[in-house]
Every structure is written in C-alpha cells, then in structure tokens.
Amino acid sequence: MGGRWRGGLRDGRGTLTVHGEGGEVRVPLEIATSYRARTRGLLGRDSVDGAILLSPANSVHTFGMRIPIDVAYLDRHLKVIAVRTMSPGRLGLPRLRSRHVLEAEAGVMAAGWGVRVGVRVTVDA
Numbered sequence: 001m002g003g004r005w006r007g008g009l010r011d012g013r014g015t016l017t018v019h020g021e022g023g024e025v026r027v028p029l030e031i032a033t034s035y036r037a038r039t040r041g042l043l044g045r046d047s048v049d050g051a052i053l054l055s056p057a058n059s060v061h062t063f064g065m066r067i068p069i070d071v072a073y074l075d076r077h078l079k080v081i082a083v084r085t086m087s088p089g090r091l092g093l094p095r096l097r098s099r100h101v102l103e104a105e106a107g108v109m110a111a112g113w114g115v116r117v118g119v120r121v122t123v124d125a
Contacts, residue, residue, distance in 0.1 A: 011037045014125040016051055016102070020114030027051055027104075027113060031125060041103065051104040053123060058098035061091045068106035072115050073098035080119045083109060 016029040028050030032038045038054045046066055054060065060071055065088040073082040073095040081097055085106045102115070109115035 010034075010125075012125060014053075014123055016053065017122045017124070018113045018115055019120045019122070020116075022114055025113045029053055029123065031055075031123070048103070048105045051102050051109075053100060053102055055100040057101040058096070059092050059094035060086070060101055060103065062086045062088045063091070065089075070102075070104050070106050070109040070115075072102040072109055074100040074102065074121065078121050078123070080115055080117055080121070082117060083115060 010031070011034050012031050014029045014031050016027040018025040018027065030050070030052040032041060032052055032054050038057060041052060041054060041060070048067075048069075058073070062069060068085060068087045071084045071086055071092060072080050075081050075097045076099045078100070082095055084092065086092060102109070102121070104113075115121070
C-alpha cells in the first residue's frame with residue numbers, strides 16, 4: 001500500500017515499512033480490520049512480534065492488557081500524527097484525523113523503528 005489506505009486488506013499478516021530519517025525499517029505486522037480482530041487487539045498478550053495495525057480506528061484502550069504499549073495514530077495517508085506510550089488500564093482520547101492505529105511493545109516505535117510525528121509508513125499484506 002502506498003501512502004494511502006486503499007482498503008481491501010483483511011485480517012492477517014503483512015509487513016510495516018517505516019520511512020524515517022535513517023532509511024527504511026521493516027517490521028512484522030498483524031492486520032486487524034474486522035470488528036472482532038480490532039476489539040481483541042493485544043488483549044491478554046505478554047509480548048508482541050512486531051506491531052498490529054487496527055483499521056479503521058481513532059482511539060484505543062489498554063484495559064485488560066498485561067504490558068505497556070506504544071501507540072501511533074495514522075491519518076488517511078498513513079502519516080503519523082501522534083505517538084504515545086500507554087500503561088495497562090488506560091483510555092486513550094480519540095484523535096480526530098486518525099484513521100488507523102499501530103500498537104507495539106512500549107519503547108520500540110521511536111527508539112527502534114524511528115516512528116515519530118510526520119513519518120510515513122506503508123503496509124504490504
């Protein structure tokens with residue numbers, strides 16, 4: 001998927017590519033587009049292999065989670081508009097321009113992958 005969500009993706013696996021200042025970083029990705037997969041998300045997990053993309057989504061919560069997570073809110077062009085780290089038991093505020101949300105283990109997005117406001121990502125299913 002180029003810079004814009006083209007739809008048609010289903011629940012499954014893919015690759016997230018972060019187009020940051022230091023070059024491209026590829027990350028294993030779970031894709032959650034169905035209501036059931038989005039509501040389940042990372043609940044009850046002790047770790048994450050890469051990241052999970054929730055779409056459509058403009059907010060998340062961490063009730064029932066066992067680990068803190070990094071959350072990146074993406075606009076319709078898959079550009080990062082906000083990044084937060086959330087502890088278990090929190091409710092994130094909705095982001096008006098957000099169309100998709102990325103979740104990963106706390107600490108990996110900015111430090112490991114270069115995910116920060118203004119960075120563009122692409123998704124390959």
